[in-house]
Amino acid sequence: MKHNLIALAGAAFIAVGGSAFAQSYPGGNIEYVVPFPPGGGTDVLARQLNDQIARQTGWNFVILNQPGAGGTIGMDQLSRAEADGLTIGMAQTSNLAVNPAMNPEVQFDPLTDFTPIALVNTQPMGIITNSDSPHADFAAVLDAVRAEPGSILYGTPGNGTVSHMAIERLMVQGDLEFEHVPYTGIAQAISDVMGGVVDIYVGSLPSVMQHVEAGNVRLLAVTSAQPHPLVPDVPTVASLGFEGYQAEDWKAVVGPAGMPEDAVAALNAAINEALADADLRAALEAQGSVVLGGTAEEFSAFLAEEVAAWAEVVSSAGLR
């Protein structure tokens, strides 16, 4: 992979690591693919995590923002990078578990083309409605949609996002019919939610919380399996009669398939150590994240479950 400008700016005075006689991991700069533009949620998380790892280990990360096609361009590039442990990246639910099932043009296989390294964090989706909505709670919304299928319009930050898939999963599991209105983010949607033009909106918990706290909208439910620590009183979708339901946006570090085991072990240990840092933990939790971590094997098993679960939703909902 070529160094780009940003990489050069970041690593201006450090020679490119090409030594064949590296004694121990990493033995050079670690190129870090972020499949979204700088400044976005994934980018911010990657930088926070890498800063902490760099403080602990002295490793040098070079962030390579490779946005496009909802993160699949960056993931595709990562899957074809050299598996020497010096190119890794940040993946998440949408580009690793959902898009490959949904989009026939995605070239990589999430289970065979990557080496799972570690889970980082997870955020549930929050379902909001406007303050004067006739629906007192999410059960009322469900009643309304059962009484008159298609009567509820739901907004999301876009087609194929976890927010969209969350309702598709609900529709498959409960045999319900909602109408989808995709936006490109909550910024665009919030005025329609507040005006009651769209009945409910599903977005990542931190993105909806700022509007909930401002008193513009009400939070009806969260999509995690367990109630979320930031909003312990808000019911989960699962608790409303949808056993086993969950739709979360997790983020994780992966590398190309066939990475050396010692590199995976070193990276996994470093990520877990970084996630144990109190400041980083507090920062992530303040953003609505549940910090995960864990072994590479745990992530590998989790990924297999997620890929299967979302492929099932995609095919049942006829989204491919």
Next chain:
Amino acid sequence: MTFADNIVLGLETALSLNNLMWCFVGVFMGTLLGVIPGIGVLAAISMLFPLTFQLEPTAALIMLAGIWYGTTYGGSTASILLNVPGTPSSAITALDGYPMAQQGRAGVALLMTTLASFFGGSVGIILLMGFSGTISQMALQFSSTEYFALMLLGLIAASGMTSGAMIKGLIMVCLGVLFGLVGSDIYSGARRFTFGLVELADGIALVALALGLFGVSEVIASVGKISAKGVDPASVSFKAMKPTRDDVRRSWFPMLRGSAVGSFFGTLPGTGPSIAAFMSYALERRVAKEPERFGKGAIEGIMGPESANNAADQTAFIPTLALGIPGSATMALMLGALMIHGIAPGPQLMTEQPALFWGLVMSFWIGNLLLLVLNIPLIGLWVRLLTVPYQWLFPAVLMFVCIGTYSVNNSGFDVLLVAFFGVLGYVLRSLSFPAAPMLLGFVLGPLMEEHFRRAMLLGRGDPMTFLHRPISATVLLITLVLLIWGIYSAVSKRSASRSQRSEPR
């Protein structure tokens, strides 16, 4: 806290030595990058973004914001002297600024655009300070129906924007819309017109299209007639900067109207300074007593847009800071700089971080004053950048165009697109088709589709939804009047001067 307390707090913050220094760094970098064609503000800010991790958040934002409005000051310089827009928002300034330079009035144009920039910027800051809440509330009432109607108005207004036939403008708008439709359909994810290329999944990059159409085609057109152009240093001396009384008289109203248009469009998500400048130009042409002067060095044609884009630069911060809603990719980066430091953008920012908010706002005054100094007494410095002989300058421009394009998405494919649009732009230019309406069609086309389809979804398939909502009905009516008027005046003009050949741009 009272308003006065806030201003004092803001000044204290902005005038601290550290913040003052980063403000200067920002506006200096902004002017430099704005003057050099090919490096857009987004590319510039993304390149300097990593630097902000080391700064405290107020200084980081002050610097990034300085680059943002600094490029708009600098952008007009290349537009006027070379007919190559330094930034997309200055593209329209080239239409009348460059003819002024050809008439030996480059100095006047540079001085007056700097004053217009300062005036527009000042109006924008005053509005940002005073009416933050009110203005964003207004924009918040807009739903997809209103956005669709406003964008349609923008496109129709734009097609009559440049001299030459309105029909040609409409054709170019439509061509732009077609290019804009390439990529993923946001409602179904289906890929349209991508020829199976994954690089086109997100559509054609704006920076590639803009730099190709405006930058590369200019370079191609200039090959072989190198000696015909060039910047005469005498034309930008202090003496040559003195505007005539007629210039001053003609400038007042365009500045006022431009500031108003710019302030309004700055607050709307998805519009921003480029569209504000286009709209202002269209408005000036419409209200002008002698519209045929436009495109041939009319001072109104630079004063309006330059006030508009700078006003929009400042008011773009209203939704970004007051509501945490970024209207553009650049504003999203600013919010990213806040998030890195653990500050959540949103409505609570103004109350929780008053020093940051007001410090940033007051730094805009300081930054704009610094820019006056940078752009009037030091204009010679920037012009010298452009007096480099063309055989040196143009390869450098092409290189910066390539770097600028590549660095946005780290995509080599985008560089090929620049080449494609460069050739296309050259062909269109030779046939005297105006490129600016195409750019606007490209930007607004997909947004219009998005809003149209969303409005239909929200209206449950009833097209009358556009007429039921009063704001959109009014805007659509104005659009219709404008279209009829435009076609009528084009037809009557043609029959009046059938023999006259229309001038290229």
